[in-house]
Amino acid sequence: MHELSIIQSVVSTVTEAMSARPERILRVRLLVGALSGVVEGALQFGYEIATDGTPLAGSKLEVVSLPVVIYCKHCEALREMEGVQSFRCPVCGTPSGDIRQGRELEIESVEIEEAA
């Protein structure tokens, strides 16, 4: 389980990026691809403890799950996958190793309290 070290790097990345801003951080939006190797439940589980005593304390973690998208050569189109157990075009059945989305593990944005 490496979700705790993932959260710690979320905390340090956000803290560093927001160091010049005094506003309170309310929410962190994280993009998590289906192939990122990270499980949302485990991220949420550790978030409160890992953010305690940091500028992220009290903030909410919002996880946006991204499905795998492959490029199907046969259809010449991008196709969204239902899971990660099969990498076949859902329309024509051709296997594809050309993955265009699904490995993301990215801090998309931070919601802050606007200074009055």
Add this chain to the structure above:
Amino acid sequence: MTTRIVELRKGVLKKNDELAHELRSRFEDAGLLVLNLVSSPGTGKTAFLERTLRELRAAGARPAALVGDLETDNDARRLAASGAPVRQINTHGRCHLEAEMIGQHLEGWNLADFDTLFIENVGNLVCPSSYDLGEAVRVALLSVTEGEDKPLKYPTIFNSADIAVITKIDLAAACEFDLGLARKNLHEVRPGITILETSSKTGEGFDAWHSLLESLRAGHPSLHAAHT
């Protein structure tokens, strides 16, 4: 209360990815083929590397290895018996290797002295998939004692691999292991993956493995870079 959204767009593993990127350049500059071996504990990574190192040395090649474990240097001692330079990385509880640990454990080695570097990752089929170590090739191993559906249970790591090695093939009959089904499942989660069947006990399949290593050293500098 009014709120505002600040776009960040920052990779969570950016630091690891950057270090891995630097390592990959160093490896390429030194002409060193680097492989990252991942599997469950007990699949036979160390046994596979013991034979690989021994046979490579006997053929006049210059392999080296780094081996990751939570604790102990037992595996490093097993691998060092081949005569190849080997270093143990103890992660003290961490369930995977990270690029920084690789960089630290290369210190004092002249990379140009080697032609192939094997990295045995910590036995774990989940966490190592997220951490690029700068390798050119990722090898996922599964043994015939683990069941044909291992790739379907851990698709993320098998999807991230370039080569799959089915180990302990000498036990296949006793385990009623269905090789065809295992191959089918591997191709389902990673279309086009190269698959080898080996026994570290009898040596079966090692000729194919050595030819594959040779073609990797000769050609494709970084199969794995395409993934990252």
